[in-house]
Amino acid sequence: MSSTPDKLEDEQLATTDIPTNELSATSSVRKACLLFVFCFALFLDAFITSGMIICLDTIATEFIQPPNITSWLVTGYSLTFGSFLLLAGRISDMYRPKYVFIAGMFTIGVFSIGAGFVHSIIGLIVIRAIQGIGAAMTIPSATLMLTQAYPTPMAKGIALTLFAAAGTLGICMAFVIGGALVQFATWRWVVWIVAVVSLPLAAISTILIPKTENDPAAKNQKLDVPGVFAFTASIILLIFALSQAPSFGWGTARVLAPLIISGALFLAFLYWQTRLPEDTALVPPNMWFIPNFLVLVFVSFCTQIYLTGPILILSEYWPVAYRWSPLTIGLHALPMGITSVIVCTILPYFILQLPPRLGLVASNLIAGSFSILLVYSSTRERYWSFTVPSMILITLGSTSAYIISNVGIISSVPPSKVGVAAAIFSAAQQAGGAINIAIVTTILVQVQEHHPYPSYEAPSSAFWYLVGLGFAQTVMVAVFFRPKVSVAP
Template sequence: MPPLPRVVDVLVHKRLSLTRKLVLLAMLCLAQSLDSFNFAALFSAIPVLDISMGMTETQSTWIFSASQLTFSSFLLISGRISDVYNPKIAFVGGVFSLGILSLCAGFIDTKIPLITVRAFTGIASSMTVPSALALLVKVFPDPLEQARAIGFFGCSGAIANIGGLVIGAMFVQWASYHWVFLFVAVVACPLALVCVFIIPSQIGETADTPEPEGAKWKNLDLVGVCILTVAFILFMFAVTSGSTDGWKSPMVLVLLIVSTLMVVSFFYWETLLPVEKAAIPPRTWFYTNFSVLFAVALLPFFWWNTMMTMFSTMWQNVFHWSVISTAVHMLPMGIVGLALSFFTGSLSRIFSPKWIILVGLSLCMIATVLLALGGGKPENYWPYVFPAFSLGTSGMLLTYSLANIAIFQAAPSSMAGTVGAIFNGALQFGSAIGLAASSSIESSVEAAHGGSQEYTGRAATCWFLLGIVALQFISISIFYDRSTNHKSQPENPDLVQHSTKSDEKIGDVDKLASIVEIHS
């Protein structure tokens, strides 16, 4: 017999006022913004940190990489916790931990403790994203409302990515790099306290007979999660080390091989478990459009972070622009992102996500060509770089937001935390691979053509990016099935055979919800 509808989720949704739902959306978007700010603001602080702590270029890379490594590696286990337990607990705990760890980082003046705290910060951030997405799916169960909410959620992170660069530059220029960390603490701790009261405690419960809390851990698939987590840690460590120490290093090669074998072992292990106990059931990849959307998720952070790293470094080290000037010249990304955030979710109600993603990729290709041709001279900023940043950000934001919306429509809502972890893991995975590949291409071309003062290496990176975007365009054109727009995947495929009974149960739920509303 198929599982009963999620009565409590429906009741909670019906009892929440529009004002409370909007406040919840704002809180969740603010948490997403903090995660992005925590990464982007450090771009402006790294040169000062290098001098203040006597760090080498390789060591300063780990200020970024330590957080990125743990964030991407612990996404899956945090997603499973959000699905098996109440996502409110994971979200509030993650935001509060982020605030406390950032407070500690603000008072550290030595490199090893700072890198260590940054690694733990990545774990805290990984707890907030899947749980926030799980909460969004439960608060906005209607597909169209859900699309709009997820669109705002995704755009908030993209906007904070640029806002963090500007605010971080202001702290570094006029205060101290310590405030890059303290600012996160000042926002995160009160946010966690507010969310304790604003998020309904019943939001993760079901009307079915719940499992005892002590038995829920059996559904976490600890063996599979641990295998994949360790595999990601080893892989991300290898990629980060390879970009700084060289890809021919024996340690890098061994770690890449071991991590690949562990990923294969994970997928084999998942086939041995019952569907309800697997961290990522094998059938997940066969949900309509799920795999192709996972591939699309590899691109946005890859493009954004490559461009931000490449141009912020060139503008400061080659053009000798100030930190503030560099951040201001990045503003088109943030302004365009803010403008688009108001209607990206609504676009999915009018057009197929397939066509919007294709438009986004087309804009990105035009932007990448402009940067490859004219990004190497200060006087080319307005005719080439400014329109490229505006078009590229528009394209990547459309691609990112609509892929984010569509992937939640491809899988059942009971997997929201896991789907959020998979999607955000793909974003980080693509960023890590992309940055490593881009830096390798840039370095090798520069070595053959006169060093970093020349634009040849950066132009080669842009042409490489163009090839990746074109490949994504072809993949979406061929493999994306647009016949399932606005349709959520059922919790259990067998439900299709029992639609009449399910409709009767849902009708009973609506009646019960009405009674609750009257009495409340």
């Protein structure tokens, strides 16, 4: 399927005035290889997050640490990843994205090697946080280079679709691969396998990616240092507060203080952006007024929980109620992985042929309404009749929504803002994932106080939240999305 963008682009470049650059002028075979590298980079970013979730119980046992400490292995990565995305996007727009991407891949790989040899939980958390910075460098730069390599609308749409699909595939497949590695080897191989893949890809990228030149005007722009500080500090405090809420309570000073400061810093950041020239602002204010931009960001904010939430909830419940091992849990999560493969490789073109408003309404409605099956999946006997159909349909709906919204955001902005747009989309996804996971975890913790496992009351309550979120997304899109703007290529 990766050859399709090349054929379409060759035809369209001959009949349009779309400007060429070093990436778009390279050979079709080389561009196909670049598309694979960029897609695999996003796959790894998602794998690093989801793969660690399946390892948490094993790490907690090995390091003799409570869950609220080991959860920082996921939170620390998400914290730095979400915080540095916008900075990485701005740097990619201003300078050469090739070197931003390669530096990010090397950072991920080198520290993945170190993570496998660490015997201190604090050291492992620090390494995971540094990996998050490396991952933040890869996504905006890869997105920018993809749009440069495939500048025509049809080719760009298909390339971005495959790129977005790789992220959802990484989330789903990490549970299966991670479960197998934990069961038959050690959790350390879950991080080592990332190094085995990322370091060769980084080395290949130094040769494969041609020397790129951004818009000369961008080189003369100044980096918005106060904006970077305010936004980064805001996201860090937000994710920190949300990670503490399930353990310490939403009304405690440990949670409220960073939440309030985070909100104040974010408002100050938005105000500061209005005081700067458009070519200097980290996030030009006019981007928020691009038709459907805010709606698509909201979809990104909500979508990831449908790919991580069910496994996060059930991976806590199944070991207690059914005594299932990590591999068994991974295998029982396989319907999500298989569905993701099908959606990501076969259906993207057909998904993007739908009117975007109809596609988003349908996909969000599917994800939300079929979460109801998980509410009642309370026994082992209901796995095939309730859990499997729900996993399949939730993955279909959430993956479709992710693809449509990702392609829509990148296609709606001018080429000089692609890096920032990709960063905003990914930052919304990370912040939304953190907030929704915190809410789901809080529900689990509070309900378990009165209905401990193996009662299904806590998972059932958490799944009701997913149902409500899906309907909220559906209403948001139905009311505020403007049909005249098409996100399909």
